[in-house]
Amino acid sequence: MPPARGDHDARRRDVSRAVWRVLATRGFGGLTLRAVAAEMQASTGLLTHYFPTKQDLLRTALEVLDQRNQERPRRVAPAEGLAALRAALVDVLPLDPDSAAENRIWVSSWDVALADPELAAAHAERYRRSRLRLTEHVAAAVRRGEVPAGTAVEDLAAAAQAFVLGLVVQALFAPGEFPPERQVALLDGWLAGVAAPGVTWDS
């Protein structure tokens, strides 16, 4: 007899939490059925019910990551134009232990994602959507006169995304050299260049 629906959902939540804890400590390279089972004090047999293949486990892990990302509290109030762009970028940075853990898992996910065409496509789509949101902020900044007219808004959004992703990687490997205040200062330095009169992103 299959478990009642409520039991099933509760168990799925337990599984999701265990997957998250394994990812936070060992990354995707350490994500195995055995590790998740140990984290739950359950049998690997139970888990093969949820994850018949390694691919299923990875897909679930990425879903957990998406869900965590959507549910986490945002640091900053919504704004418009350059302020909104800045807020969206600040929000990505590993400025506290929770966001450092989350970023560490995202960076870790790039390895498995690049090794699998389906996961790579899903990741590409995630980053494309993120660039679209940044593009809207840049377009608003141009309309508000905060960024020079003639700016190639999609290029500037792509540059913004590149900048924060690379900053995340640097900060994860060298947290001592990249404390929160320096990360924000570097971002503000980049934004100052973006907003400088006479510099147009018209590549």
Added chain:
Amino acid sequence: MPPARGDHDARRRDVSRAVWRVLATRGFGGLTLRAVAAEMQASTGLLTHYFPTKQDLLRTALEVLDQRNQERPRRVAPAEGLAALRAALVDVLPLDPDSAAENRIWVSSWDVALADPELAAAHAERYRRSRLRLTEHVAAAVRRGEVPAGTAVEDLAAAAQAFVLGLVVQALFAPGEFPPERQVALLDGWLAGVAAPGVTWDS
């Protein structure tokens, strides 16, 4: 009787090449003794002689990566100041299949490196040295008047590194959206902001 020295070196080269091929196709997540052995058409028993532990295999893989990186032909002639900074950054980008493969392996290495304090420290040191080289180029650019006086050279070098690392990640996931000419154009857009009068990286 141990093999003659020449045999030993030749075998090590075979092992290194096999490790490289496994990394290029499967990333660090797919790097196992079995995969390397299959690539060499050798037994896993032979390989345990070279790699008693998984940690040894990972360390060797990172050494192979370092060595490949040092040996690969550079695209650009050395220059000074802003031109040297640009050349060093262009050189990182995945502008052809070989550098895409190499970058894919580096990005993949971040997962295992972040999961292991010793490997993480080694990676942090690699990126720190790279930032030092970029800092020298930025300092020369300031001396040559190509970048505003008063620029915080270490911050600008860190920003440069962040920008190209993030651009690499974007280009690997979305090569169609980031063809070589767009990567270079994005980099040049960033450099134009850096060199703009009135924008100083004095965070």
